[in-house]
Amino acid sequence: MARRTLTVPVLILILAAMMVSVAGTAQARSRYWSDAKGGEAGLLDIRAVKVTNNAKGVRIVVRINPVNMDEALPSGAFTLRIDTKSKRGPEFQEAFGIPGDGGFSALRGPKSWKKSWQTYPSVGKCGKTVRERWYPEDGRIVTHIRPKKGCLWHPRNVRVQVKTITDGELDADYNFTEYEAQVRDYFPARGSFSTKVRYSKK
Numbered sequence: 784m785a786r787r788t789l790t791v792p793v794l795i796l797i798l799a800a801m802m803v804s805v806a807g808t809a810q811a812r813s814r815y816w817s818d819a820k821g822g823e824a825g826l827l828d829i830r831a832v833k834v835t836n837n838a839k840g841v842r843i844v845v846r847i848n849p850v851n852m853d854e855a856l857p858s859g860a861f862t863l864r865i866d867t868k869s870k871r872g873p874e875f876q877e878a879f880g881i882p883g884d885g886g887f888s889a890l891r892g893p894k895s896w897k898k899s900w901q902t903y904p905s906v907g908k909c910g911k912t913v914r915e916r917w918y919p920e921d922g923r924i925v926t927h928i929r930p931k932k933g934c935l936w937h938p939r940n941v942r943v944q945v946k947t948i949t950d951g952e953l954d955a956d957y958n959f960t961e962y963e964a965q966v967r968d969y970f971p972a973r974g975s976f977s978t979k980v981r982y983s984k985k
Contacts, residue, residue, distance in 0.1 A: 825949035825966030
């Protein structure tokens, strides 16, 4: 059988295709979802969610309606659940009242494990790997878990669930107006999680 010889132009095309393929698989594993404004949108309506899972850790950015401090400050709660082992359910949670206190915590494991993850009222060993930032006027809530062996070390997959509850609002003088019914918003939907975001070094 005669051997087929590839010409130089054909080889160049094949190598170029291979380089594109490799570049595509090496891109940072980051997913962004926009969440349409609901018909019963409140001051804490979820607008977008971005999840990054790479060598720098797991970083989740949740965008809500920007808060105008001169008009009305929302009263309610924010909950972010993080799942790295989908068969077991979420392992971690970021939750706080608005306005109010709260922090990061582990949902599963022994008492010592849960204590190591807390960030409020005291910070545990693994809690020190968590960076929590809330920028209400910019409508941005950021949770970043840096990788550390013995805590969270580069999970293969990450998926998230977000919930906000608005039960009223405060005016500039902190006079509270309670809603007749709570306004709830979910991402991606009530009782559901986002699609998985795979780990990549970059």
